[in-house]
Amino acid sequence: MKYLVVGGGIAGLTVARRLRALDPSAEITVLQEEPLLYYLRPALISVLAGERELPQIVVFSEDWYDKQGISYRRGTRVLRIQPARGKVELEGGERLLYDKLLLAPGAEPFIPPIAGIVGKAGVFALRRAADVERIVAYLGRARRAVVVGGGLLGLEAARALVARGLAVTVLEAHSWLLPRQLDRQGSEVLARILREMGIEVRAGVKCQEILGEEEVAGVGLEGGEVIPGEMVLISAGIRPRVELAVDAELLVSRGIVVDDYMRTGTPGVFACGDAAEWRGRIYGVVPAAREQAEVAAVNMYEEGSARYGGTVPAVRLKVAGVELLCVGDTQPQGGPHSEARHADPERGLYRKFVWDKRGKLVGAVVLGERAPPMEALVKERAAAPPLLEDLLAGSYPTP
Ligand SMILES: Cc1cc2nc3c(=O)[nH]c(=O)nc-3n(C[C@H](O)[C@H](O)[C@H](O)COP(=O)(O)OP(=O)(O)OC[C@H]3O[C@@H](n4cnc5c(N)ncnc54)[C@H](O)[C@@H]3O)c2cc1C
Numbered sequence: 001m002k003y004l005v006v007g008g009g010i011a012g013l014t015v016a017r018r019l020r021a022l023d024p025s026a027e028i029t030v031l032q033e034e035p036l037l038y039y040l041r042p043a044l045i046s047v048l049a050g051e052r053e054l055p056q057i058v059v060f061s062e063d064w065y066d067k068q069g070i071s072y073r074r075g076t077r078v079l080r081i082q083p084a085r086g087k088v089e090l091e092g093g094e095r096l097l098y099d100k101l102l103l104a105p106g107a108e109p110f111i112p113p114i115a116g117i118v119g120k121a122g123v124f125a126l127r128r129a130a131d132v133e134r135i136v137a138y139l140g141r142a143r144r145a146v147v148v149g150g151g152l153l154g155l156e157a158a159r160a161l162v163a164r165g166l167a168v169t170v171l172e173a174h175s176w177l178l179p180r181q182l183d184r185q186g187s188e189v190l191a192r193i194l195r196e197m198g199i200e201v202r203a204g205v206k207c208q209e210i211l212g213e214e215e216v217a218g219v220g221l222e223g224g225e226v227i228p229g230e231m232v233l234i235s236a237g238i239r240p241r242v243e244l245a246v247d248a249e250l251l252v253s254r255g256i257v258v259d260d261y262m263r264t265g266t267p268g269v270f271a272c273g274d275a276a277e278w279r280g281r282i283y284g285v286v287p288a289a290r291e292q293a294e295v296a297a298v299n300m301y302e303e304g305s306a307r308y309g310g311t312v313p314a315v316r317l318k319v320a321g322v323e324l325l326c327v328g329d330t331q332p333q334g335g336p337h338s339e340a341r342h343a344d345p346e347r348g349l350y351r352k353f354v355w356d357k358r359g360k361l362v363g364a365v366v367l368g369e370r371a372p373p374m375e376a377l378v379k380e381r382a383a384a385p386p387l388l389e390d391l392l393a394g395s396y397p398t399p
Contacts, residue, residue: 001023001025001026001027001099001100002026002027002029002097002098002099002100003016003019003026003027003028003029003098003099003100003101003102003300004029004031004088004096004098004100004101004102005028005029005030005031005101005102005104006031006078006081006088006101006102006103006104006105006244007030007031007032007033007103007104007105007106007273007275008030008031008032008034008038008072008074009032009038009041009104009106009273009274009289010041010273010286010289010290010293011104011106011272011273011274011275011289011290011292011293011296012030012032012102012104012273012293013030013038014289014290014293014294014297015102015104015272015293015296015297015300016028016030016068016070016072017068017070018293018294018297018298019297019300019301020068020069020070022297022298022301022302023301027071028069028070028071029070029071029073029096030070030071030072030073031073031076031077031078031088031090031096032072032073032074032075032076033075033076033077033078034074034075034128034129034130035074035075036054036058036074036129037058037059037060037061037062037065037072037074038058038059038060038072039054039057039058039059039129040057040059041127041286042286042318043057044057044126044128044129044131044132045156045157045159045160045318046160046318047129047132047136048126048132048135048136048157048160048161048164049159049160049161049163049164050136050160050163050164051163054129054132054133076090076091077090077091078090078091078244079091080244080247080248081101081103081244081245081247081248081269082248083101083248083250083266083267083268083269086098086099086101086268088101098268099268100268100269100270100300101268101269101270102269102270102271102272102296102297102300103244103245103256103264103269103270103271103275103276104271104272104273104275104276104289104293105241105244105275106240106241106273106274106275107127107238107239107240107241107274107275107282107284108127108238108239108241109125109126109127109234109235109236109237109238109239110236110237110238110239111125111234111236112148112207112234112236114148114207114208114209114210115208115209115210116209116210116211116212117210117232117234120210120212120214120215120216121138121214121215121216122138122141122142122212122215122216122230122231122232123210123216123232123234124138124231124232124233124234125233125234125235126153126157126233126235127238135231135233138231139164139166139231141215141230141231142166142229142230142231143166143167143230144166144167144168144169144228144229144230144231145158145161145166145167145168145169145229145230145231145232145233146168146169146170146171146218146219146227146229146231146232146233147161147168147169147170147171147232147233147235148171148207148219148232148233148234148235148236149170149171149172149234149235149236149237150170150171150172150174150177150178150179150201150203151178151179151180151235151237152178152181152315152317153235154170154172154233154235155170155177155178155194155199155317155319156317156318156319157233157235158170158194158199159197159199159319159320161231161233162197162198162199166231167198167200168198168199168200169199169200169201169202169227169229170194170199170200170201170202171202171205171207171219171221171227172201172202172203172204172205173204173205173206173207174203174204175203175204176188176191176203176204177190177191177194177201177203178190178326179331180331181315181326181330181331181365182326182330182331182365182367183331183352185341185343185350186341186343186350186352186365186367187203188345189343189344189345189348189349189350189367189368190322190324190350190367191203192345192348193321193322193348193367193368194319194322197319197321197322202227205221205222205225206221206222207219207220207221207222208220208221208222210232211226215230216229216230216231216232217229217230219232238274238282238284239254240254240255240256240274240275240276240277240282241274241275242255242256242275245264245271245275248266250264250265250266250269251264251265251266253277253280254277254282255274255275255276255277255282256271256275256276256277257276257277258270258271258272258276258277258278258292259278260278260307260308260309261295261299261303261304261306261307261308262276262278262292262295262296262299262308263299263303270296270299270300271296272289272292272293272295272296273288273289273292273293274289276292278292278308278310279310281310283311283313285311285313285315287311287313287314288311288313291308291311292308292311294306295307295308312327312328312378312379313326313327313328314326314327314328314375314378314379315327322367322368323366323367323368323369323370323371324365324366324367324368325364325365325366325367325371325374325375326363326364326365327363327364327365327374327375327378327379328354328361328362328363328364328378328379329354329362329363330352330354330363330364330365331363332354332362332363335356335357336356336357337354337355337356337357337362338354338355338384339352339353339354339355340352340353340388340392341353341392342392342393342394344368347368348367348368349367349368349369349394350365350366350367350368351364351365351366351367351371351391351392351394352364352365352366353384353388353391353392355384355385359383359384359385360381360382360383360384361377361378361381361382361383361384361387362378362381363378364377364378364391369394371394371396372396373396373397373398374396377397
């Protein structure tokens with residue numbers, strides 16, 4: 001059996017490893033556009049902060065791939081897929097045949113249409129190792145940085161730039177930070193902690209223009225205010241990389257649409273990770289990419305034998321000195337939910353727990369302290385009422 005995997009990130013590599021375990025005689029090839037061997041994408045933040053070098057975040061050596069019998073072809077970009085012929089075409093013209101194909105091309109940063117954003121030195125987004133290299137090479141030209149977007153990645157990048165000695169302002173269009181994970185009260189506690197760390201936070205502001213002729217000179221806000229800076233880092237969300245799928249006329253909505261078996265609807269072609277859209281959801285986090293990849297691999301080997309049922313997202317803010325865990329549904333939109341909170345801004349503490357109408361815990365936010373068992377409690381849908389008093393007081397059961 002010949003398996004081809006497009007994309008050598010966590011999703012693609014997890015599929016390759018799982019296929020190897022399932023099918024010792026299979027031919028497995030991973031096609032990876034980036035020149036570096038598989039690395040931990042979240043660890044790019046520590047490279048940006050100057051705490052690690054790129055080679056230190058590479059996970060496996062060349063030898064490991066040889067021993068696994070996985071061909072990891074880095075610096076190899078897939079130009080076109082032709083499912084009707086079981087073929088892919090690489091940049092440079094080489095063509096490869098496959099029996100089963102996995103699309104895991106990930107995502108790219110969303111660049112909002114702000115005036116002056118294109119073609120100016122000092123405007124960056126962060127997704128790949130090469131982005132970090134470019135940003136680091138530019139650091140000598142900047143004293144102040146403006147981060148556009150106050151989500152998790154934006155805040156982590158802001159902390160990394162502060163560690164590099166820059167004065168950093170984070171701009172968030174929503175009325176508060178981390179709008180996907182936190183409510184206003186929690187965000188205000190967080191903003192206070194970040195300010196103490198030297199990160200200026202401006203929420204509820206809209207960027208109108210990136211200022212400067214050839215190089216960034218600041219960001220102009222709606223209303224006329226100017227935030228000065230020599231560097232702008234855009235962190236405004238992701239867009240799944242769907243170009244190969246669109247070109248091959250696969251079903252694409254915001255991402256490559258997959259069913260519970262990670263099938264695309266085109267025979268022999270599967271997808272997972274940041275590029276995949278499952279039941280209208282694009283998770284954009286490592287645990288979902290990994291869980292989807294496990295399911296995809298099993299079905300590539302034996303179709304119909306594993307189903308994906310969704311991932312409970314759990315994220316931790318990797319900002320030194322700030323403990324923040326957001327797990328499950330922290331901002332429930334529909335249905336009857338209840339929530340309880342405890343906030344102590346002076347001490348930088350915030351706890352919020354959400355449960356459904358059956359009393360099952362479905363979400364938790366804990367800021368300012370470690371709460372190791374919360375991820376498991378939410379995943380298990382633990383009964384909330386008997387735990388609440390202790391949880392609100394910061395007394396967590398031993399895992
Ligand atoms: C700085 C940063 C920090 C993050 N921190 C966290 C975190 O703390 N926790 C968390 O859960 N998630 C985090 N994420 C998100 C996480 O990295 C992604 O969810 C995860 O990497 C998705 O894996 P993937 O394999 O689907 O895609 P990717 O990791 O993007 O891998 C896809 C690969 O496919 C390659 N590719 C695309 N098109 C082609 C082509 N045509 N031919 C060949 N190769 C191609 C791409 O170059 C890329 O290397 C972070 C992301 C970033 C950028």
